[in-house]
Amino acid sequence: FPWSGIVDENFQLSDTFRVPSLKEGRMVRLISQLSNREEEMFRNMIRRLNTLVKTAQELDVRIMIDAEQTYFQPAISRITLEMMGKYNKDKAIVFNTYQCYLKDALNEVSTDLEQAKRQNFYFGCKLVRGAYMEQERARAAALGYPDPINPTYEATSDMYHRTLTECL
Template sequence: MVRLITQLTAKEEEMFRNMVRRLNTLVSTAKQLDVRLMIDAEQSYFQPAISRITLEMMRKYNREKAVVFNTYQCYLREVFNEVTTDLEQAKRQNFYFGAKLVRGAYMEQERARAVALNYPDPINETYEKTSEMYHRVLTECLRRIKETKDNSEDKRIAIMVASHNEDTIRFAIKKMSEIGILPEDKVICFGQLLGMCDYITFPLGQARYSAFKYIPYGPVQEVLPYLSRRAQENKSVLQKIEKEKRLLRLELWRRLKRGQLFYKPKG
């Protein structure tokens, strides 16, 4: 490996090499086990390095299918340009492109830092603007998927719609239907946190869409702050929990009235 960043100390360079080695081990194992590895996003001031490394992993391992996915935070003003640039790189260098689309989890930190260091706020002005950006990015990805499908090319783009927003899920399904992308094409999948929005995840699975539950795993002292950050950055989480509790109460009452307390699926 050629030393490109002379500002790194010998110790830092060793740490970087170790990180790349460990990441190669993780990705090669994921490829052997035929599972996907989605690399999460962080604050915008860290993200260029993370994305650069992730794209390098894609270039190396996504030769036959999308194994490695990069995460794109749609509350960032520049995310559309980043996604289209990365899509073009994947096309030019002939590797499969994997993207997990999220709204973003560091809004308060990002804005506070922008004010403290006197640079433009990188975050969209409103939640509605972020939703528009999410839908714009998703539409562009779906458009490119349709292009490859119309040209009878291999499915070289895979998208994870990681969202608890019902409007976004409906938007994705509607767009898929409009352009002829079927659930069984397996190029679009959906994901929600375990314990949240089951009323979204389960119907998706029943309708034959690929639906996943995200399980935070690790030491309690690390996992709890992670979950609290998401609740802090996304106040609508609490509203969704209230809705889910209401739906659960209604379902319990329905089953009690019908004598169907224990659900026994057929088959």
């Protein structure tokens, strides 16, 4: 799937949710069709984000996209990384936020750094310790999946420093 299309204001989000079906020998919808209203809301969000980033670029300022809970973050990070690819050609304008209280923070940064190198754009990174510890732990326990949070403050600090070193 060509993810770079996701920052195109005419992109159809429902095109993203298709997977190959070996049984049918073709691409099939992973989820039911998104409504026209949902597609419009997505395009409006992308249009607004492009407007914000273009304005930041014109004013020679940075734009930092904040991090949210782990169940929202993959979509936010994907869009932010594609915005980096589109706008960070000459210098870093768009920055993604990486929460170092998460066990996979270093892996996320390393993966995104590699993509920036491969696609030849400047990587914009804001490191934070994190803000949703209690919510994330409670959700993991309630839904029965592994706790995504580092077990101690010291482990979070270690992750922060290792991730910072990777960025440098």
